[in-house]
Amino acid sequence: MTTANGIRLDQLAAAAERLFEHVREVHGDLVAVDADYFWSIPPEALYNVTEEPQALTIGQLTECEEHVRQLVESERPPLAYHLVWLSELLRAVGHTVMG
Known part of the structure; x- marks a missing residue:
């Protein structure tokens, strides 16, 4: 995700979406x-x-x-x-x- 040129926002967004899906499956919409x-x-x-x-x-x-x-x-x-x-x-x- 981090390169010599910076942090790729597309990868951050994709990772965040996967993590949100996982947390919703396990914990629901409210933590x-x-x-x-x-x-x-x-x-x-x-x-x-x-x-x-x-x-x-x-x-x-x-x-x-x-x-x-x-x-x-x-x-x-x-x-x-x-x-x-x-x-x-x-x-x-x-x-x-x-x-």
């Missing part, structure tokens, strides 16, 4: 996540593996869900940061269904 708050690492520290992160922040899944819901229900243009909010929700679903 109950017990947590709401999570540790968040700023991007400049997240991808710098040579130094330990110094500044952790706190994120909130319900806030991420609200942003994603507004994206779906609104006619406003998407922001690139919607991918980050979506990724936090996907991570929570993945951690929940694997356990």
